[in-house]
Amino acid sequence: MVRVVGLGLIQNEHGVWCVRRKVPKRLEEAVARVQGATKSRQPWLKRSLRTKDEARAKVLAKPVGMEFDRIIADAEALVAERLLRTRLPGIFMAPTGSHWVSRVAEALWHLDAQSWAALKIGRNFSV
Numbered sequence: 001m002v003r004v005v006g007l008g009l010i011q012n013e014h015g016v017w018c019v020r021r022k023v024p025k026r027l028e029e030a031v032a033r034v035q036g037a038t039k040s041r042q043p044w045l046k047r048s049l050r051t052k053d054e055a056r057a058k059v060l061a062k063p064v065g066m067e068f069d070r071i072i073a074d075a076e077a078l079v080a081e082r083l084l085r086t087r088l089p090g091i092f093m094a095p096t097g098s099h100w101v102s103r104v105a106e107a108l109w110h111l112d113a114q115s116w117a118a119l120k121i122g123r124n125f126s127v
Contacts, residue, residue, distance in 0.1 A: 005054070007061045017057035019064045020046040023072065030075035045071060 003011040010018045021044070023031045028041040035042060045068045049060045 005058075007058065007065065009054075009057055009061055011054075011057075015052045017049045017051055017054065017061075018046055019049060019061050019068070020044055021065070021068045023075075027072060027075045027079060030078045031071060034071055034074045034078065 002013065005011070008019050008021050010020050012018060023043055023045060025043075028043050031037075031045070032039055032042040047064050047067075049057045049064065051057050051060065
């Protein structure tokens with residue numbers, strides 16, 4: 001029988017505690033890429049705490065939860081970068097007849113994430 005406690009703590013049938021967190025549906029593929037998984041999607045993040053003591057498991061669960069937060073944040077960034085690069089040209093597709101607008105659109109399309117961050121906070125950057 002599996003026992004579930006707060007913080008995503010699960011005690012398996014052998015009495016060993018694990019931390020498990022559901023990955024949002026839209027991030028499953030990105031999490032698999034961030035983790036370097038062999039499968040194309042990863043619906044759950046799960047890690048064994050290698051202990052049978054519940055008190056010890058509660059202490060060990062917090063850093064693992066923080067690691068899961070980092071993995072999900074990295075996946076969010078990966079998805080955001082992909083969405084930005086796929087949606088950006090559509091903004092500039094209106095027929096303006098301006099060569100300048102098309103040059104700006106092309107320059108923005110080729111920016112990497114670091115250059116976007118610099119642009120957002122007003123630092124100097126190169127395209």
